[in-house]
Amino acid sequence: AQSVAQPEDQVNVAEGNPLTVKCTYSVSGNPYLFWYVQYPNRGLQFLLKYITGDNLVKGSYGFEAEFNKSQTSFHLKKPSALVSDSALYFCAVRDSQGGKLIFGQGTELSVKP
């Protein structure tokens, strides 16, 4: 069965510093991987996805993620964090058969001035 793990419930970063939000996955076949961001009492906003191609994927708001097949990871990164990046981040996986989207437990990112 496919699954996603986000090992950190919370990540704290100082504004201007680089940030990383971790995600590992388990899926049969080739994975479709996604990152979403959620602000309080709002729906999810799509950030980026990996389907195939370059392992480094660039997305919205300066975020990027690196697909690492050997480590089954898809960590979200940003070179310089902003206070406005503070939100709940979800990693998700969907198998190549077009199945359901399964979410990780979420990581709360807090960026302090």
Place this chain on the structure above:
Amino acid sequence: GAVVSQHPSWVICKSGTSVKIECRSLDFQATTMFWYRQFPKQSLMLMATSNEGSKATYEQGVEKDKFLINHASLTLSTLTVTSAHPEDSSFYICSARDWQGGGSGELFFGEGSRLTVL
């Protein structure tokens, strides 16, 4: 990106009443929509997959008679919480897939509906 509209954003109802939540894809057709439930500070739990013109597929443990899903058109799916109880209070989020001619099709999400049952 594609827009998914969800209504109402907030709803408060009395225990025992039914509440309907609408999910619309505004600028694309969605043969498949998904309904999620989210508790505070927790992840999204998939409740059911809504398929246009056919019965919804419910996840294990989700009561189909409690959470009625109808997907009558390519742009509208509804979730009705029947005989609501306080434990049904939650944040309900719908999503739809924009296949864009058969591509990978990421999910686009509605803004969510906060249900409070008194």
